[in-house]
Amino acid sequence: MNDLAAIKxxxxxxxxxxxxxxxxxxxxxxxxxFVCITGESGCGKSTLLKLIxxxxxxxxxxxxxxxxxxxxxxxxxxRRNMGYILQEDSLFPHLTAYQNMIYCLKLRNxxxxxxxxxxxxxxxxxxLDSEILNKFPHQLSxxxxxxxxxxxxxxxxxxxxxxxxxxxxxxxxxRSNLQDLVKTIHKSTKTTxxxxxxxxxxxxxxxTEIINL
Amino acid sequence: MxxxxxxxxxxxxxxCEHILISFxxxxxxxxxxxxxxxLVFYSKRSRAIILPLVNFLYTxxxxxxxxxxxxxxxxxxxxxxxxxxxYGLLPIVRNTYTGIKxxxxxxxNAARGLGSTKKQIFFKIYFPLALPSILSGLRVTTVMVIAxxxxxxxxxxxxxxxxxxxxxxxxxxxxxVAGSLGISLFAILGDKFIGQFEKDAKLQRIISGNxxxxxxxxxxTNIFVLLLLLITSFSFLNPQxxxxxxxITIASKPTSEQFILGEILAQQIENNTNIHVIRKxxxxxxxxxxxxxxxxxxxxxxxxYTGTAIMNVLKYNYSDLGNKSLEILYSEYEKxxxxxxxxxxxxxxxxxxxxxxxxxxxxxxxxxxxLVPYSSNYIFGAEFDFFERPxxxxxxxKVYPFKFHKLxxxxxxxxxxxxxxxxxxxxDAFTTDAQIEALNLKILKDDKNFFPSYKAGIxxxxxxxxxxxxxxxxxxxxxxxxxxxxxxKMNYEVEINKKSPKQVAKNFLENNINK
Numbered sequence: 208m209n210d211l212a213a214i215k216x217x218x219x220x221x222x223x224x225x226x227x228x229x230x231x232x233x234x235x236x237x238x239x240x241f242v243c244i245t246g247e248s249g250c251g252k253s254t255l256l257k258l259i260x261x262x263x264x265x266x267x268x269x270x271x272x273x274x275x276x277x278x279x280x281x282x283x284x285x286r287r288n289m290g291y292i293l294q295e296d297s298l299f300p301h302l303t304a305y306q307n308m309i310y311c312l313k314l315r316n317x318x319x320x321x322x323x324x325x326x327x328x329x330x331x332x333x334x335l336d337s338e339i340l341n342k343f344p345h346q347l348s349x350x351x352x353x354x355x356x357x358x359x360x361x362x363x364x365x366x367x368x369x370x371x372x373x374x375x376x377x378x379x380x381x382r383s384n385l386q387d388l389v390k391t392i393h394k395s396t397k398t399t400x401x402x403x404x405x406x407x408x409x410x411x412x413x414x415t416e417i418i419n420l
Numbered sequence: 421m422x423x424x425x426x427x428x429x430x431x432x433x434x435x436c437e438h439i440l441i442s443f444x445x446x447x448x449x450x451x452x453x454x455x456x457x458x459l460v461f462y463s464k465r466s467r468a469i470i471l472p473l474v475n476f477l478y479t480x481x482x483x484x485x486x487x488x489x490x491x492x493x494x495x496x497x498x499x500x501x502x503x504x505x506x507y508g509l510l511p512i513v514r515n516t517y518t519g520i521k522x523x524x525x526x527x528x529n530a531a532r533g534l535g536s537t538k539k540q541i542f543f544k545i546y547f548p549l550a551l552p553s554i555l556s557g558l559r560v561t562t563v564m565v566i567a568x569x570x571x572x573x574x575x576x577x578x579x580x581x582x583x584x585x586x587x588x589x590x591x592x593x594x595x596x597v598a599g600s601l602g603i604s605l606f607a608i609l610g611d612k613f614i615g616q617f618e619k620d621a622k623l624q625r626i627i628s629g630n631x632x633x634x635x636x637x638x639x640x641t642n643i644f645v646l647l648l649l650l651i652t653s654f655s656f657l658n659p660q661x662x663x664x665x666x667x668i669t670i671a672s673k674p675t676s677e678q679f680i681l682g683e684i685l686a687q688q689i690e691n692n693t694n695i696h697v698i699r700k701x702x703x704x705x706x707x708x709x710x711x712x713x714x715x716x717x718x719x720x721x722x723x724x725y726t727g728t729a730i731m732n733v734l735k736y737n738y739s740d741l742g743n744k745s746l747e748i749l750y751s752e753y754e755k756x757x758x759x760x761x762x763x764x765x766x767x768x769x770x771x772x773x774x775x776x777x778x779x780x781x782x783x784x785x786x787x788x789x790x791l792v793p794y795s796s797n798y799i800f801g802a803e804f805d806f807f808e809r810p811x812x813x814x815x816x817x818k819v820y821p822f823k824f825h826k827l828x829x830x831x832x833x834x835x836x837x838x839x840x841x842x843x844x845x846x847x848d849a850f851t852t853d854a855q856i857e858a859l860n861l862k863i864l865k866d867d868k869n870f871f872p873s874y875k876a877g878i879x880x881x882x883x884x885x886x887x888x889x890x891x892x893x894x895x896x897x898x899x900x901x902x903x904x905x906x907x908x909k910m911n912y913e914v915e916i917n918k919k920s921p922k923q924v925a926k927n928f929l930e931n932n933i934n935k
Contacts, residue, residue: 291533297526301548
């Protein structure tokens, strides 16, 4: 692990309406690490992730992704260098599994052939059969949906992958399968992972670093 | 129904007009409605103004809306399209707005988090996911617009509603039924057509680029059939003559008599010139809507009645003019409006008091004055108007002091029915009403000259007379050619014997003018 910080959060303040969530909060996340953020519900786990992604903007302080300051102007460009994996119900219902997977490639106008090659490369990694590619999300199981969601989040080779309680709605067996899978992906890609989870055991199993808010 | 079959080309024309008006209105309202719905979603400020406004438009009675637009855009096609578009807006604007608003937040979060631009979020997520809601709004609008196009006939824009109004005004039930069924059937088909796009999320699949071949074929076949229908309708109506300069537009009010007179004018022109006649018959609201259209040039000529022109158009008190009324009428029309009265056709379609022939004979009643002493034995029935107008009931009882047993207000078309069923014994009538003959009624002589004259005459725009120098000499051949009996007989032919106004007009011209 090297000491270059992938994400630098410095002295941020953030409040929802009246409720103060972060006061002078700072955090460094080093490149290539797998950081798990845990804590009680309502402590601001998901908020932190949304701040890193720019879906929320801190009232004070700054956030740097690599060497770039997160600001409104470059938001879209910066997000495109991140992967975002949410709960399995966030797949776009009107798009097929394949279209969901290549969503980020389409945003950058990748050619059909390049997209197809990239998916063929990723399918074995998440143990998905090519049969499911033309199915719609509602025709897949919860586990299959989340595997599609993982591909959607990493297909564009992001430098940072953000995961917001991705496995919380899945049964135990599917869940541990997917944990192993994410662990493998992290090892093979050396990408920085930031994952929010309420499960301490999941954090201990996956994280190279655990932050308890 | 054999009557309807004989009119099949008439119905085909109406159907083609109906489909073109409805389609154009729907096409425009879809684009406008979705745009407004999207605008309203993104801009809070416009939402506060536009949503209540669209709601308000929807609450204006449709007939009033057609009428309100006449001073601005005249009668006919444009007016109809504007009204239909304004009316159809509400369901689409609303469903677009709520459809977008209710797209679940997790999809929007995911799309934003993955780096979509605002535009990409709209076109890739919001719009496709709101589409089912938009389409169900469009279905409501489609049914509404097709049905409402039925009213377009009131302002001379044509469509199947024309058959209904013609049927209502000439007491021809077959026409009413055929027109209504046609509109219902058409609305059901329109609903099914839009339903095709909604069913199984077909359109959503197509714009998301994941429709099966079968779905694509189905949708494109549907669109192809629609286009074919539109093109066929368009070429069937062959509106090329509209750009052709050699036309004249004849209008009529919505009564049997006016349909017949309109036809007589039209055929007289067609038989003797090569001018193409456009018929805008059965215009709702009569003079109120025809006169402005005449001034704006949407209409070139029609048959008007002297009493109506003097009191409703020129706003004179009829009794003030005395025996100079015609002179003043002609010169004021020319001076104020640049319109020419070509003279009078001969008959006087005025108000009259009618009782049954039998009763008249028994009591030896021949004049209104004769009726006064017997009036307390009778119930008097008349339309709402008659009790409202100063030149009708209120003035009447000052001249003839009737003391009827009871007054009964009813719709104008029900007076004769009430007479037939003996619910009333005295009614107001128009002197040329066919029912006078059909029910054996006696018209009482207006011995104190209370009722104004409603003599029919042709009114024409002066610039049209200059443009077609032959026109005047052809039309004045009709002057003094129809007496009150003759007119009543022709009305009888249409209302009781169910002949078409076209046929009756043709017979009249053959037997009386072009012998």
